[in-house]
Amino acid sequence: MKRILLCLILASPTFLLAQQYSKVKIMLDVTHTMQQLSALGLDVDHGRHQPGKYFIGEFEQAEVAAIAAQGFKTEVLIADLEANRLLGKHDETQYRALPPCPEQSPKVYETPASYQPGSMGGYFKYQEMLDILDQMAQQYPNILKAKQPITSVYATHEGRPVYWLKISDNPTQDENEPEVLYTGVHHAREPNSLSQMIFYMWYLLEHYDTDPEVKYLVDNTEMYFVPNMNPDGYIYNETTNPNGGGMWRKNRRNNGDGTFGVDLNRNYGYEWGFDDTGSSPNTNGQTYRGPSAFSEPETQMIRDFCLAHQFQFALNYHTFGDLLIYPWGYTDGPTVDHPTFSSFGPYMARDNNFLNGFGTQTVGYVTNGDSDDWMYGEQASKAKIYSMTPEVGPSFWPTADQIDALNKSCMTMNITAAHLVLNFGLLTPGGNQFLDAPQGSIL
Ligand SMILES: [Zn+2]
Numbered sequence: 001m002k003r004i005l006l007c008l009i010l011a012s013p014t015f016l017l018a019q020q021y022s023k024v025k026i027m028l029d030v031t032h033t034m035q036q037l038s039a040l041g042l043d044v045d046h047g048r049h050q051p052g053k054y055f056i057g058e059f060e061q062a063e064v065a066a067i068a069a070q071g072f073k074t075e076v077l078i079a080d081l082e083a084n085r086l087l088g089k090h091d092e093t094q095y096r097a098l099p100p101c102p103e104q105s106p107k108v109y110e111t112p113a114s115y116q117p118g119s120m121g122g123y124f125k126y127q128e129m130l131d132i133l134d135q136m137a138q139q140y141p142n143i144l145k146a147k148q149p150i151t152s153v154y155a156t157h158e159g160r161p162v163y164w165l166k167i168s169d170n171p172t173q174d175e176n177e178p179e180v181l182y183t184g185v186h187h188a189r190e191p192n193s194l195s196q197m198i199f200y201m202w203y204l205l206e207h208y209d210t211d212p213e214v215k216y217l218v219d220n221t222e223m224y225f226v227p228n229m230n231p232d233g234y235i236y237n238e239t240t241n242p243n244g245g246g247m248w249r250k251n252r253r254n255n256g257d258g259t260f261g262v263d264l265n266r267n268y269g270y271e272w273g274f275d276d277t278g279s280s281p282n283t284n285g286q287t288y289r290g291p292s293a294f295s296e297p298e299t300q301m302i303r304d305f306c307l308a309h310q311f312q313f314a315l316n317y318h319t320f321g322d323l324l325i326y327p328w329g330y331t332d333g334p335t336v337d338h339p340t341f342s343s344f345g346p347y348m349a350r351d352n353n354f355l356n357g358f359g360t361q362t363v364g365y366v367t368n369g370d371s372d373d374w375m376y377g378e379q380a381s382k383a384k385i386y387s388m389t390p391e392v393g394p395s396f397w398p399t400a401d402q403i404d405a406l407n408k409s410c411m412t413m414n415i416t417a418a419h420l421v422l423n424f425g426l427l428t429p430g431g432n433q434f435l436d437a438p439q440g441s442i443l
Helices: 002-010 013-019 036-040 061-069 079-084 126-139 192-207 212-220 229-239 297-309 340-346 371-377 400-409 411-420
Strands: 021-027 049-051 053-058 076-077 144-149 162-167 179-183 224-225 311-317 323-324 354-360 386-391
Touching: 002 311, 021 061, 021 079, 021 340, 049 411, 053 061, 053 371, 126 144, 126 229, 144 297, 162 179, 162 192, 179 297, 192 212, 192 224, 192 400, 192 411, 212 411, 224 297, 224 371, 311 371, 323 340, 340 354, 340 386, 340 411, 371 386, 386 411, 400 411
Parallel strands: 179 224, 179 311, 311 386, 323 354
Antiparallel strands: 021 053, 021 076, 049 053, 144 162, 162 224, 323 386
């Protein structure tokens, strides 16, 4: 009997692969720092950080043990995140419930009529995403260029393409309009980075004929979308956890030593591997940076896509933490364009109150090889891209009933990103401050 039970258990991939993840509060002080946590190869770029006090993140048991072994005091806030999610409990430990900006009420964005929840805990399975993208192209060929692979020359480790789409008037032509890029799912366990993009795309498509602001943006910009740049990792999660809750983060490179995966957001080529704190040299680390800069097909595709276009602004979506992060990531300090970034940040986050700033101002430590540092920092082979990383929401897998509000929380950032590549300015009463659009024009 025991043998039969064991066989059944071993035959279940879910049982074999599922690790229990907990929400853990890690206490910080002068001798227990974010840098030390980061040096353990842990994912500490997604979570809630109070500098010098604590960091709250989602970790598996072995990671919690490693943290404790370093002498950190820890408090388990939610012992079994998956059990919590299946019970439909909201994870309130993380949410930044700040009041809206006092001078204005956030614009209300209605849920697009075509937006339907996915079947993976409310999130989209990969095939569902592909079907939705095809449905969009079928319904709105006048303003959407249908999905196509970034390249057909190479593919992900498991042989998949990465798709892009474009929303603009005359979408099949390059009209030399200002270009903005939106990406999702650098990290496989961040499905709301995809959901909010599908929501935004439907919103643009459905409102083009009726909303003058949407029409203005669609007519005058070229908006590019890469909704899911890590299909292998994403499909891995939906295979192990068909109802949601999969916690795989990296891509699916076979590292050849029994471990899998490279952290795609540590694999870009600007100051790649700058130190072992901002990325991990260890193949089993959550932040493993890969054997070389741009070693991964997924980051190569984003690189080549950027080199083939003239993006002025990019939003690379992640979850979670209620943050809006911009360069630098690799070092503790601002870029020379900090006046511009720091003007954009609060304006983009005006409705959702995301904490905005460069890496050490937000996540509280350095990261190297990330998308934003390369998109902005690489200025020899292309022009700089004002690139930012939103970290949306309270956890990797918020419950299905939370998704709609999280999608809506991204709308102002998305719309504003498109405005910022056009002639755009903001006059604040009594402030004498201007937001300067990337192309250098002000109101
Ligand atoms: Zn992420």
